[in-house]
Amino acid sequence: MLDFKKQPLEAQLAALLDGETTPEQKLELESRLATDENARKIYDKLRHGVDFGRRKLDDMLKEPVPLALVRSIKSTQPPKTPIAQRNARPQLKLAPNGGQALAAALILFVVGGGIGYFIGNAPDMDDATPIAAPQINTNDWLGDVTAFQRLLVRQPRHLVEVPASQSEEISSWLTTAIGVPFRVPDLSAESWTFQGARVILGDSRPVGQLVYSNADGDIISICFRKDAQPPETEDFKETIRDEIGLVTWHNAGTSYVLAGPSAEATLSQLAMEIAAAI
Secondary structure (H helix, E strand, O other), rough: OOOHHHHOOOHHOOOOOHHOHHHHHHHHHHHHHHHHHHHHHHHHHHHHHHHHHHHHHHHHHOOOOOOOHHHHHHHOOOOOOOOOOOOOOOOOOOOOOHHHHHHHHHHHHHHHHHOOOOOHHOOOOOOOOOOOOOOOOOOHHHHHHHHHHHHHHHHHOOOOEEEEHHHHHHHHHHHHOOOOOOOOOOOHHOOOOOEEEEEEEEEEEEEEEEEOOOOOOOEEEEEEOOOOOOOOOOOEEEEEEEEEEEEEEOOOEEEEEEEEEOOOOOOOHHHHHHHHHH
16 A cells, blocks of 8 residues: 555645545644645645535536426336346456556556646636626526425415406406416316416516316416516426426516426426417
C-alpha cells in the first residue's frame, strides 16, 4: 500500500474531502492548510469541484418523471415462472496475483487523482468570465395546481365553491376573475360529471378550476389562466408530480392544465377533447 505522505498533495486533500483520512492524517493536513496558502488554494478548488458536481446531481434528481414512463413501469408484469438457463457456460473465477493487484490499484489511483485535479483546477466562478444562464420560467404555477388537486382528493365532500347547478354564475364569475372566456366542457360521454368551479391561486395569480368526478370517486380538474408571456410551444405535454398526472397546453393567450390521477391512462386524450371544447 502506498505511503500516504508520499502521495501528491492533491490526492491527500481529495482524501480529506472524502473523509478517507485517519485522525492523525486529518490533523496534519488541517495544520498545513492553516499555514500553507498554496495548499489552501488547491483544497478550495477541489471543494468547489465537489460542490459543483453535487449541485448538478441535485438538479437532475429534481426533474419531473415523464408520465408515460411511470405508466409503462406500473403496467409491466413480472414473469410468472423463472426461465431455465440451458447450456450455461461455467463462470470463470479470476484471482489476480499480488503484482496485478498492485498495478490495478496504482492505475485507479492515478486516474482518480487526475479527475479530481482536473475538476479542482477549473476556474473559480468568481474569477471566470460570466456565462449567460438559461432563462428559467419562475412562474411555476403547476406546483400550486398539484397542491390544490391533492387537497380535492382528500376532501371529496367540499370540491367546489359554486356548484354545477349555477352554470350562469360560474361563467360570469370565472370570466371576470380570470379574464379568460371559456365554455364548460361536457365530459359525460367519458363518464366524468361536472361538479362545479372554484378560483385558486397559481404563482399568486387567479386560476379558474373546473372540477369533475366519476362513479369510482376519481377527481379531475381543468385549470386555466392568462399567459404572462407567449409560450415557447403549444404542444400537449404530460408530466407527473406527487402521483398527480398533469397535461399542459396553451391556446390563444391562455395556459391550461388537466390534473388527475397519474394512473389514468386517458388523460392525454381527454385533454385534447377538452382543448377543442373549452
